[in-house]
Amino acid sequence: MQTHVQYLLYACLGACVLGLLFSFGKARWIEKQDPGNEKMVQISTWVREGAMAFLKREYLVLAIFVAVVTGFLYSANAGDLRWGAFAYPIGAGVSALTGYLGMKTATLANCRTAQAARKGICEALFVAFGGGSVMGMYVVSWGLFALTGLFLFFLGLFGCDLTAVNTLVLPVLTNYCMGASSVALFARVGGGIYTKAADVGADIAGKIVAGIPEDDPRNPGVIADNVGDNVGDVAGMGADLCESYNGAILSAMIFGAVIGIDTGNLMFAILPLVLSAVGIIVSIIGTLFVRTKEGGNPQTALNIGTFGAGALMIALSYPIIIYLIPSTFVLAGITFSAIGIFYALSVGLIGGILIGLITQYYTAENLSPVKKIALACKTGAGTNVIAGLGNGMLSTAFPTIVLGAVILVAYHFAGLYGVAIAAVGMLSTTGIQLATDAYGPIADNAGGLAEMAGLPPSVRKITDNLDAVGNSTAAIGKGFAIGSAALTALALFVAFKQAVHLETIDVSNPVVMVGLLIGSMLPFLFAAFSMSAVGEAACAIAEEVARQFRDIKGLLEGVPGVYADNTKCVDIAAREAIKRMMAPALIAIATPVFVGFVGGPEMLAGVLVGTTGTGVMMALFMANAGGSWDNAKKHIEGGGLGAENGKGSDVHKAAVTGDTVGDPFKDTAGPSLNILIKLISMVALVIAPMLI
């Protein structure tokens, strides 16, 4: 192996180790913070035990699934490609591990954030964001560590020449990425069903069966609801971005290796790893800037951290690209320059931030789109639903234009490699981006905990402030997740084309056309299944809650020392969520396999294109419609339409209907579509060698 390549890869591993040390240290620091009084500790323990019970159940099913797929990969591949069956479970394991570690810290941070809020907002922000940054840094550090490590291992095994990289190393690494995808599918879809089913199930049982108020700790479903916030928004989002992160790096490496064949230079394939390693350092630095003074605005702190990390990333990547890449190179007959790669990376990063800001515009509580929806509640639930659906549909326009611009600019400056590099750029600051995402549910949980444990109103005010900022960053995070998923899926799709040796994917070929129609239909089918799963799982949870109230004497009466069996309830919720997610999961995995083997690689390519095109729009539509209904309700509750239209009024009831529709939209079906569009491309890429 060339020595400087080797050292470069060791440096990447070093950056990952730095990220891991940071996460580990932060996690230990959070553990050492004051968890608050006994009641807080108790509730927090329930939530943590619940989240772990979910993971236990989920990982059990996952283990079986991974074992089956590993067996399939081993038997379906021949020769050295069989190493894919070894890389696949590693990918699944890494994603599962980060989910476990990240969620453990997040569920430790909730009560500690509430306790810190007694001292002030800067302390509370520091703990909450610290909890989120553990998740964020674990995802990128473990992900890049495993990817780089496996790359080094297979370079040693298969040889460091470019043919081996193209035909063996990267196809085997694809299996690693599909492992991460498989976990993402379970975490996002299962977690999405879980969080909304627990929410609705607890509400139904609490209000209708037992007649107790919302968020009452006697209701075993309430803990499940809090668990849901963690498994959906922390673990689900983490696995989602983990998949995008690995997928984007891999597809850029694949294109880089193709250039490598032409130029005899391996560096193009390694650059994505190097840039991502820089991104880890940058993210660590960014998190250090997220702090606020008493009376300061936590939003400003988060903005400085994320935007600052983006700017630093752009600044650092320039000398690195110029140093590593020859100043000009020829790709498919066209001469490109190294600075073009820098432009591609920058435009991807800026595009991701722009899409996030657009998403925020359409869903922010105090801006005109949401205000219009709130106004529509005055004429009833029907007009509210129409307004929200219309807003969600409208919100697809600008992100699409930004995405289009990113693709065109990146392609212009560095060809298809540029498009893949743009995705790497968009995801290079995933560490801090995911930290701000995961911070939201921690602050949310802290607020709930403060309420349940009866902490003073000043604490609640601080956590409310943090939570509001969390909602805003969550909107950005969702837009960011969708944008990066779209770009990753497109890059993977082109990689698939190369893997099956197709010259073109001609959509005017009826076989491709049929694939495109099937692909366009899949997101609708997937969304339909995941939405109906929420309803069914909610019923099962409501039944269990009712059973506990009936069977556990003294629970409903609030006799001291009598506790609800949260673990059981959460275990049932988890089992239901995983059971109900089987149908959508099967669609996502079986369709590309079936179409690939029966209809052939061209029809499968059509499916990938159709699913990406329609899936991105459906994901934007559902996430933003859901977000805007939620905030329209909050706007009304906050007196935006006058006190007479507040809680309990007909206008508020109309707003609640919209929010009910929006819940499975924004937290189940919408985010799950991110996984769908990436996963089917990943599956296609894995089975590509079998289709030739």
Next chain:
Amino acid sequence: MQTHVQYLLYACLGACVLGLLFSFGKARWIEKQDPGNEKMVQISTWVREGAMAFLKREYLVLAIFVAVVTGFLYSANAGDLRWGAFAYPIGAGVSALTGYLGMKTATLANCRTAQAARKGICEALFVAFGGGSVMGMYVVSWGLFALTGLFLFFLGLFGCDLTAVNTLVLPVLTNYCMGASSVALFARVGGGIYTKAADVGADIAGKIVAGIPEDDPRNPGVIADNVGDNVGDVAGMGADLCESYNGAILSAMIFGAVIGIDTGNLMFAILPLVLSAVGIIVSIIGTLFVRTKEGGNPQTALNIGTFGAGALMIALSYPIIIYLIPSTFVLAGITFSAIGIFYALSVGLIGGILIGLITQYYTAENLSPVKKIALACKTGAGTNVIAGLGNGMLSTAFPTIVLGAVILVAYHFAGLYGVAIAAVGMLSTTGIQLATDAYGPIADNAGGLAEMAGLPPSVRKITDNLDAVGNSTAAIGKGFAIGSAALTALALFVAFKQAVHLETIDVSNPVVMVGLLIGSMLPFLFAAFSMSAVGEAACAIAEEVARQFRDIKGLLEGVPGVYADNTKCVDIAAREAIKRMMAPALIAIATPVFVGFVGGPEMLAGVLVGTTGTGVMMALFMANAGGSWDNAKKHIEGGGLGAENGKGSDVHKAAVTGDTVGDPFKDTAGPSLNILIKLISMVALVIAPMLI
């Protein structure tokens, strides 16, 4: 010109004349039927005047629009292609004329159906279906007459050789088809906004401002509501299918002419005209079989007519194809046989019927999908909306599979020509298909008229029976319209590819990809605009109704001789509808022009593909979700969940919310998407010569 070609085209014109005579005779016959008592005549006259007022307003705007586009086509084209500027207004004129004639008869038939229902169901069915068949036969006869006539004219002008047909005759005829498309855009989108805006506007003003019941003839908005049924479901659906019909024939001719170049045989280009001419005769025969005995089931009669016409079409097309087409021919190096064309035609026809039946399954009142939605109303409006959305999304799956199968089979047997012939087959019985579609609103209007004029309950029972059957056929018709739009759009898309001389449309090319993303986004944007237009137009109508109650003394009190100014109200409704449809219309027309000239033909091709894939799914989703909410409400009103959950109950209120959301879904945005996917392909095809 070869003599037998000439005679064949004359024979086609003859079939069209037969169809015109049939329509004309039927229209005269309906006019001569007993229109009923004075009150019935009066209400019917209001509705007719209202519909004509809408057409007047619509055609005024259309005329300006057509003049501008004609000027553009004249100046943008050069040489003989300038004849396109002559064909375009003819296409617009033909579509507008059929809309005028068909709607005139439909609005004459409503009171006569109600009056005939006094005698019995067989008389009522005969009048109502007769009214519908006038619309249906006018559309196909005028459409094919003009297309064949222009083809003959330009053959004479440019010469009958295949090069002239390929490079001049068919490109000029494309302008004719775009004329029909332009009218379809206005009729479908404007009509769709009109019908729902009038519905909602009249309801708001009647109930809230004046406090009078639904369907009260004092309310000037009620007439507008009845007018809406005609302009939306009769004229809108007619223009929609007119566009599909012309577009399918044209694209098959284009592919046929390409084969002609290879084989030296013009017959492939002429066959679509001949088959469509046979379809006219078959449709006439089919309508003769639509009759029922006293106590008989009108559904059976309609089924015999439509399915019988389909079977007869298949039977007659076999000898015609075998006679006209050489037994084997070579296309792009592959040998095909004439019988393959027959298979393609048959599979298209059968596929269209299948898609219609699937649509019916998902929206029928007494089947499980709708029953599930009705059950969801028990837990409130939110769950009802979720269930309906889920059902609509789910309903995209099977029609997509049928469409895919049709495309693959047709392609296998006759290449791309086969795919276009499948579309011709699907639309060959448009005459009778549209007759059953247009029959629905006539029966619906007759029922409303019977109610308003206080006819005996036995009459209402008969019209209710006819109306229920009409709802069922409307569901089939909507599925049929979407399926044929999809197939037509795909054929037009491939024709565009040939017109701009692109070898392939490679979706792995980022430029095409960006087009695809923009195209996938368009249906969402279009739907968002058309839905919000309904809300805005409804407000304007409600204001006018309130003004009339305020200004016209004695109206609200019901003083005899004091009438509402229906024409004014309807004129405002029309003006509002047309004003509000400008934004979506502009999107549909400007996007392909802008992308084509700025982004180039490859990006434009991507837009067409994306819009078709996503647009078809959105159209199915919105039409079927809307239909199922409507019927879930009817199911509940009919006591399907017990008398305690009937009208006025909370369960019923939840069902009404779903129906409110469904109204713009199924009658405005959904059907308008049919136009969008065809129109942008048509616009692209027209500007193709300017893009080379």
